[in-house]
Amino acid sequence: xxxxxxxxxxxxxxxxxxxxxxxxxxxxxxxxxxxxxxxxxxxxxxxxxxxxxxxxxxxxxxxxxxxxxxxxxxxxxxxxxxxxxxxxxxxxxxxxxxxxxxxxxxxxxxxxxxxxxxxxxxxxxxxxxxxxxxxxxx
Amino acid sequence: xxxxxxxxxxxxxxxxxxxxxxxxxxxxxxxxxxxxxxxxxxxxxxxxxxxxxxxxxxxxxxxxxxxxx
Numbered sequence: 001x002x003x004x005x006x007x008x009x010x011x012x013x014x015x016x017x018x019x020x021x022x023x024x025x026x027x028x029x030x031x032x033x034x035x036x037x038x039x040x041x042x043x044x045x046x047x048x049x050x051x052x053x054x055x056x057x058x059x060x061x062x063x064x065x066x067x068x069x070x071x072x073x074x075x076x077x078x079x080x081x082x083x084x085x086x087x088x089x090x091x092x093x094x095x096x097x098x099x100x101x102x103x104x105x106x107x108x109x110x111x112x113x114x115x116x117x118x119x120x121x122x123x124x125x126x127x128x129x130x131x132x133x134x135x136x137x138x
Numbered sequence: 139x140x141x142x143x144x145x146x147x148x149x150x151x152x153x154x155x156x157x158x159x160x161x162x163x164x165x166x167x168x169x170x171x172x173x174x175x176x177x178x179x180x181x182x183x184x185x186x187x188x189x190x191x192x193x194x195x196x197x198x199x200x201x202x203x204x205x206x207x
Contacts, residue, residue: 005164006164071163071164071167072163072167072176072178072179072182073163073164073166073167073170073171073176074164074166074167076176077166131175132166132170
C-alpha cells in the first residue's frame with residue numbers, strides 16, 4: 001500500500017489504525033481482567049476472545065478495501081498479495097502439522113497461522129515488486 | 139494486450155501521471171496497460187477511447203487478429 005492517493009487507501013488506514021490500537025489495548029487488558037476477576041467458565045472464554053475481535057475485524061477491513069479499491073490493476077496486485085499470503089500460511093500450517101504428528105515437532109499455537117498470513121503479505125508484496133519490475137518507465 | 143497508449147500519450151506530451159489523472163486511475167495502472175501487463179476493464183477501455191476521441195480498436199490491438207502477423 002505504497003500510495004495513499006486513492007480514497008480506498010485512506011479509508012483503509014482510518015479503519016486499520018484504530019482497530020490495531022484497540023488490539024494493543026485488549027491484548028494487555030484481557031489477561032489482566034482474567035487474573036483480576038479470577039474469571040472462569042463462560043466469562044473466561046468471553047474475556048479470552050476479546051483480543052481476537054480486532055484481528056478478525058482487520059480481515060473484514062481488508063475485504064472492504066478490496067471492494068472500495070476500484071482501480072482494477074491495483075486491486076489485482078492486492079488480491080495477488082493476499083493469495084501469496086494464503087498459500088504461504090496454509091503451506092506452513094500443513095507442513096508443521098505433519099511435523100508435529102510424525103516427528104514430534106514442538107506444538108505451535110493456532111494463533112500463529114494468522115500471524116504467518118500477515119507475514120505472507122510481505123512476501124506477496126515482494127512477489128508484486130518482482131513482477132512489476134518488468135515494465136517500469138524511466 | 140498490445141496497444142498504442144504510449145504513442146498517443148507521447149503525442150500529447152503527457153506523462154503517465156498526467157494520463158492517470160485524466161483517467162482517474164493510478165500511474166501504476168497506466169504503466170501496466172502500456173506495457174501490456176494488464177488489460178483494462180471494458181469501462182476503462184471506453185474511458186481511454188473517449189479521452190483520445192478514438193474507437194477502442196484503434197487503440198488496442200485485437201489479439202485474435204494478431205496471430206500469424
